[in-house]
Amino acid sequence: MGELIAIVSGKGGTGKTTVCAGIAEALALNGEKVLCIDCDVGLRNLDIALGLSQLGSLSFLEVCRGEYTLDHATCHPDYPNLFFLTAPMTCMADQITPEAFGAMLDTARSHFSYILLDAPAGIEAGFHLASRFADRTIVVTGADPASIRDATRTAEVLELMGKQNVRLIVNRISKKLVSTLNITVDDIMDQAGVSLLGLIPEDSNVILSAAYQQPLLSCTKRGAAAACRRIAKRIQGLRVPVKI
């Protein structure tokens, strides 16, 4: 059975979509069959991070409604075992019935080894849609106080939901930033109350790859791409040292 992983944060712009795309590519490169679902209803952009914005993609709502099946999910041209469903643009997250969404995810579990759910910012309907059925939740934060505060609040909400497998990714980190802010990764973990899954460095290749409509991992093997590959291995259960 496939594993459902929600990528959440609380605050917008912390890198959920970037992290979701990078981990999905890395898992696919490692031979896993992966389905990525953009849950940012009305504001989708996971297609850009995956380098799929030129292709018209099916939305998960059309699968939930039974108009299409998961066989119609967009297959990534660079990664034959990576598939994608985009977010609908014409409805609100609270109009999507959790039962229909959950039924689609149940079917997805038998077709894919990992299903990654890219959540919107906030802790409202879209967040609940993405995290409600997840086996594992990844909270993405930056090193700045607002991100950490929102990650902390998000972790509290996840705890109230009974979620146990919750881990933290600190994104856009650099040695200079850490020393300037006088904060350590341990401080961030302590504040958020969540243990670390990985660190992702600030890396201009993230912005450049999106601008060139290329998936990050096909542009570079270094920096943020290398960090996503290390995180993917940890998700697969391998022991990989944490480094910036």
Ligand SMILES: Nc1ncnc2c1ncn2[C@@H]1O[C@H](COP(=O)(O)OP(=O)(O)O)[C@@H](O)[C@H]1O
């Ligand atoms: N590690 C990184 N290095 C540089 N830029 C990044 C990094 N992670 C994310 N970004 C940039 O930050 C912005 C927000 O990232 P995004 O993944 O869309 O965040 P979210 O999905 O949480 O709103 C994007 O422009 C993205 O290219």
Ligand SMILES: [Mg+2]
């Ligand atoms: Mg996003």
